[in-house]
Amino acid sequence: MIKRTLCFTNPAYLSLKDRQLVIRLPEVEKSDMPEELKKEAVRTVPVEDIGVVVLDNKQITLTEGLLEALLENNCSVITCDSRSMPVGLMLPLCGNTLQSERFRDQLDASLPLKKQLWQQTVKAKIDNQAAVLAQCAGAETGCMRRWSADVRSGDTDNLEGRAAAYYWKNLFDGIPGLDGFTRDRQGIPPNNLLNYGYAILRAVIARSLVSSGLLPTLGIHHHNRYNxxxxxxxxxxxxxxxxxxxxxxxxxxxxxxxxxxxxxxxKMRLLGIPVIDVRIGGKRSPLMVAATQTTASLYKCFNGEARRIAYPEM
Incomplete structure (x- = not known):
C-alpha cells in the first residue's frame, strides 16, 4: 500500500480520534459559525495511511497522542523553518520486531563489506545521473559510464565526486539563465528546490531503514559525528x-x-516524490515502496543472505 504524504502550510489543530488524524482549522473553531457547519469543516485521515507528515506553519498544534500514533505507524514527521525549508525529522525508535538482532548484524558488518556496498551505491548513483543527463540535457555521458565501470571498492578514486562535477556543470546548461549552474545548498534557485526535494527523499529513506530494523545513524560511508x-x-x-x-x-x-x-x-509537486514511478528489480514501483525493497536488501547484505543492494535503475 502506498502511504500518503501530508503537508500542513496553514494554522491547524491536529489530534487523534479512533486511529484517525483529525484536522481542525483555528479560524473555523473560533468563528461564530453554527456547530453543525464547524463539524462539517473537520477532516480526518486514517493514521495507517500516512507515511510522511510535513509541518510548515508556526501555528500548528498537535497532540502527544497523535504524535505517538504517527510514530507507532512508522511515519516520518518533518518540521520546517520560517523559509519553509525542512529543518527537523522525527522517526520511531523501534520499527521492526527483530530490532536488536538486526542492529547487531549492522554493527558487526565488516569494513570490506561496507566498502563493497558503497561501491555498489556509487555505481548506481552515477548510472542514474548519466540517464538523467542524457534524457534531460542531451549531454554526452560516455565519460560517466566509464567512471561507473571503474568504481572500486570504497570508491578510493572518488569517482563519485568527479561524476558529480561533470553532472552539475551540464545538467541545467540548456535552460536560459541557468548556464554555469553550481550546486550549493545556499546558492541561487533551483538549489532551493533540490534542498527541499532531498529533504523529502531523506525522510522516505530514513523511514524505510527504520522499518527494516536498521539504525539510520550508522552509515556505510558517511560518518559525520553530528549527522x-x-x-x-x-x-x-x-x-x-x-x-x-x-x-x-x-x-x-x-x-x-x-x-x-x-x-x-x-511544494505540492515536490511532495509527490514518494510516489514517483521507479523501476527496481525489473518492475515498476512507487519510490516509497522501492525504498523499502532497497533497505530490506541492505539488511540481507548485513546478515549474509545477499551480496547486492537492490537499487532502482533509470
Whole structure:
C-alpha cells in the first residue's frame, strides 16, 4: 500500500480520534459559525495511511497522542523553518520486531563489506545521473559510464565526486539563465528546490531503514559525528537523480524566474516524490515502496543472505 504524504502550510489543530488524524482549522473553531457547519469543516485521515507528515506553519498544534500514533505507524514527521525549508525529522525508535538482532548484524558488518556496498551505491548513483543527463540535457555521458565501470571498492578514486562535477556543470546548461549552474545548498534557485526535494527523499529513506530494523545513524560511508542520518544519506544517493529530474522539469518551465521562496504549487509537486514511478528489480514501483525493497536488501547484505543492494535503475 502506498502511504500518503501530508503537508500542513496553514494554522491547524491536529489530534487523534479512533486511529484517525483529525484536522481542525483555528479560524473555523473560533468563528461564530453554527456547530453543525464547524463539524462539517473537520477532516480526518486514517493514521495507517500516512507515511510522511510535513509541518510548515508556526501555528500548528498537535497532540502527544497523535504524535505517538504517527510514530507507532512508522511515519516520518518533518518540521520546517520560517523559509519553509525542512529543518527537523522525527522517526520511531523501534520499527521492526527483530530490532536488536538486526542492529547487531549492522554493527558487526565488516569494513570490506561496507566498502563493497558503497561501491555498489556509487555505481548506481552515477548510472542514474548519466540517464538523467542524457534524457534531460542531451549531454554526452560516455565519460560517466566509464567512471561507473571503474568504481572500486570504497570508491578510493572518488569517482563519485568527479561524476558529480561533470553532472552539475551540464545538467541545467540548456535552460536560459541557468548556464554555469553550481550546486550549493545556499546558492541561487533551483538549489532551493533540490534542498527541499532531498529533504523529502531523506525522510522516505530514513523511514524505510527504520522499518527494516536498521539504525539510520550508522552509515556505510558517511560518518559525520553530528549527522543522525548517515545511513539514510548513503542509501538515498542513487535516488537523488529522481529528484534532480523532477527539479529539471520545473526549472525548464520557470527558467531564471524560479522563486526564492518555494510556492505552494511547487511544494505540492515536490511532495509527490514518494510516489514517483521507479523501476527496481525489473518492475515498476512507487519510490516509497522501492525504498523499502532497497533497505530490506541492505539488511540481507548485513546478515549474509545477499551480496547486492537492490537499487532502482533509470
Amino acid at each position: 543522525a542520518y548517515c545511513l539514510a544519506d548513503d542509501i538515498m544517493e542513487p535516488y537523488r537523480p529522481y529528484v534532480d529530474e523532477l527539479v529539471y522539469g520545473i526549472a525548464a518551465e520557470y527558467g531564471i524566474d524560479i522563486p526564492e521562496d518555494i510556492t505552494k504549487d511547487l
